[in-house]
Amino acid sequence: MKPLDHTQIPDASGASDPIISVSGLSKTYASGFQALRNVDLEIRRGEIFALLGPNGAGKTTLISIICGIVNPSTGTVTADGHDIIRDFRPARTKIGLVPQELTTDAFESVWATVSFSRGLFGKPANPAHIEKILKDLSLWEKKDSKIMALSGGMKRRVMIAKALSHEPKILFLDEPTAGVDVELRRDMWTMVRGLRESGVTIILTTHYIEEAEEMADRIGVINKGEIILVEDKHVLMQKLGKKQLTLHLQTPLAALPATLESENLQLSADGADLIYTFDAQSEETGIATLLRRLNEHGIDFKDLRTSESSLEDIFVSLVRGRP
Amino acid sequence: MNVYGIKAIYLFEMARTWRTLMQSIASPVLSTSLYFIVFGSAIGSHMANIDGVSYGAFIVPGLIMLSLLTESISNASFGIYMPKFTGTIYEILSAPISAIETVIGYVGAAATKSVIIGTIILITARLFVDFSIQHPVWMIAFLVLTSVTFSLFGFIIGVWADSFQKLQVVPLMIVTPLAFLGGSFYSINMLPPFWQKVALFNPVVYLVSGFRWSFYGVADVDVGVSLAMTLVFMLACLAAIWWIFRTGYRIKA
Numbered sequence: 001m002k003p004l005d006h007t008q009i010p011d012a013s014g015a016s017d018p019i020i021s022v023s024g025l026s027k028t029y030a031s032g033f034q035a036l037r038n039v040d041l042e043i044r045r046g047e048i049f050a051l052l053g054p055n056g057a058g059k060t061t062l063i064s065i066i067c068g069i070v071n072p073s074t075g076t077v078t079a080d081g082h083d084i085i086r087d088f089r090p091a092r093t094k095i096g097l098v099p100q101e102l103t104t105d106a107f108e109s110v111w112a113t114v115s116f117s118r119g120l121f122g123k124p125a126n127p128a129h130i131e132k133i134l135k136d137l138s139l140w141e142k143k144d145s146k147i148m149a150l151s152g153g154m155k156r157r158v159m160i161a162k163a164l165s166h167e168p169k170i171l172f173l174d175e176p177t178a179g180v181d182v183e184l185r186r187d188m189w190t191m192v193r194g195l196r197e198s199g200v201t202i203i204l205t206t207h208y209i210e211e212a213e214e215m216a217d218r219i220g221v222i223n224k225g226e227i228i229l230v231e232d233k234h235v236l237m238q239k240l241g242k243k244q245l246t247l248h249l250q251t252p253l254a255a256l257p258a259t260l261e262s263e264n265l266q267l268s269a270d271g272a273d274l275i276y277t278f279d280a281q282s283e284e285t286g287i288a289t290l291l292r293r294l295n296e297h298g299i300d301f302k303d304l305r306t307s308e309s310s311l312e313d314i315f316v317s318l319v320r321g322r323p
Numbered sequence: 324m325n326v327y328g329i330k331a332i333y334l335f336e337m338a339r340t341w342r343t344l345m346q347s348i349a350s351p352v353l354s355t356s357l358y359f360i361v362f363g364s365a366i367g368s369h370m371a372n373i374d375g376v377s378y379g380a381f382i383v384p385g386l387i388m389l390s391l392l393t394e395s396i397s398n399a400s401f402g403i404y405m406p407k408f409t410g411t412i413y414e415i416l417s418a419p420i421s422a423i424e425t426v427i428g429y430v431g432a433a434a435t436k437s438v439i440i441g442t443i444i445l446i447t448a449r450l451f452v453d454f455s456i457q458h459p460v461w462m463i464a465f466l467v468l469t470s471v472t473f474s475l476f477g478f479i480i481g482v483w484a485d486s487f488q489k490l491q492v493v494p495l496m497i498v499t500p501l502a503f504l505g506g507s508f509y510s511i512n513m514l515p516p517f518w519q520k521v522a523l524f525n526p527v528v529y530l531v532s533g534f535r536w537s538f539y540g541v542a543d544v545d546v547g548v549s550l551a552m553t554l555v556f557m558l559a560c561l562a563a564i565w566w567i568f569r570t571g572y573r574i575k576a
Binding site: 030089097 | 339409
């Protein structure tokens with residue numbers, strides 16, 4: 001992607017100068033459904049932020065408000081320092097949105113629809129830029145095709161091209177890889193990283209945990225309209241991450257010897273594996289002690305492996321842990 | 324002012340017009356030609372002159388008006404209804420473009436198309452009947468004003484409609500009867516006195532009358548009144564659109 005000009009250099013953390021700042025944001029729809037409850041959130045300049053949450057948690061509502069598609073009930077949002085309502089022109093010029101639904105025109109050509117988007121966002125025509133985007137997204141061959149003749153994956157690329165047509169500094173990707181094949185998903189990840197390198201801040205929502213784990217710098221978890229956690233991905237995984245040591249035994253055990261019983265140690269149902277759960281962060285993991293004591297009891301093992309809990313496990317436990 | 328944005332919407336809408344040339348332009352021209360053949364030539368040759376104007380020539384302004392009204396409404400309503408229907412309206416809503424600019428883009432394109440159709444019909448009519456235009460500037464003014472006003476009205480209908488049926492119902496059930504009863508084919512002076520009074524509640528009467536005046540210098544109602552009524556209707560539409568965008572009615576949750 002074409003590097004975007006940046007008036008402000010991101011500082012080390014970006015925290016002091018958020019590119020998006022949401023405060024006290026609530027939304028109650030006319031039906032009475034409260035989609036957001038007093039949300040405060042800051043997105044740092046230049047990061048990839050993943051917003052995770054189950055269906056109906058409020059992810060799309062939050063994005064829709066920031067992009068100007070839904071009116072907030074209370075609260076304020078600024079984008080690059082501009083209030084999204086009072087100062088909507090500069091705010092929206094900086095934002096590109098790829099919505100979740102595949103909503104495209106049908107009869108227009110790819111070239112026409114992407115050029116339309118650029119004009120709509122107040123930018124003069126720039127065929128070279130459109131050409132670059134279409135080539136980057138492997139759409140160049142299809143530039144004269146009618147949109148309705150494209151496959152679903154291609155339509156998704158068209159929507160991304162539209163969102164990038166006006167060279168936004170902030171890109172929202174609402175469930176970008178829902179229903180997308182593996183190849184396109186990989187392409188998209190590559191593209192997102194490339195955009196980030198050129199200085200674009202990216203906010204993506206997903207319920208594919210692996211996507212957040214793969215892509216994000218920071219992760220926010222939203223559930224029932226509330227942000228329940230915002231954390232650096234690595235910190236989050238370390239903080240909540242548990243490691244497990246699995247020992248595959250030489251001879252299956254009928255039961256654990258009473259002297260070895262502890263809440264951290266379990267015997268698998270078939271008695272062939274011992275599973276030891278420990279905190280990877282602590283000084284003393286207890287592994288050495290465990291192995292010594294197994295030796296004392298004459299329990300031999302032929303294989304061992306350790307595994308970390310994934311973001312998915314963390315996410316599930318977070319969301320379940322809430323009423 | 325987001326001029327590029329207005330231009331993008333305008334050109335997008337005009338592209339739709341060119342793409343659907345047969346339906347957009349050929350079909351209204353064809354149907355109007357049929358009116359001229361049937362009413363202008365066949366029946367008109369047996370009709371007395373009205374206000375000193377031959378019947379064939381007399382119906383020219385009315386027929387153009389009829390097309391302007393239906394085409395303005397259908398084109399403008401369709402233009403804004405489709406993005407709502409397909410969901411692509413998200414892009415308009417998230418763009419740095421104000422309500423006024425959005426309306427200029429959509430309504431401007433719809434009105435342009437109406438003016439083109441009106442002009443084509445005018446030229447087509449000349450092939451069937453002989454007529455003159457006494458006040459060409461006023462003729463153009465009424466043509467443009469009516470196109471803009473009813474495109475605004477169409478925009479409102481397009482926002483209001485939440486189904487294709489509703490999109491059709493107003494043009495078909497309200498506008499067509501009003502246009503036919505608005506003196507397109509006759510002078511309201513030909514009506515019994517009571518129905519003349521009733522007819523004055525029909526806004527189309529003022530449009531047709533004013534437009535006909537610009538052709539032949541004869542009118543059912545004073546041309547100043549015609550102009551004033553058209554402007555009043557236009558202001559009413561503008562007020563409704565202002566309210567739509569202020570409240571987000573059927574556009575924004």
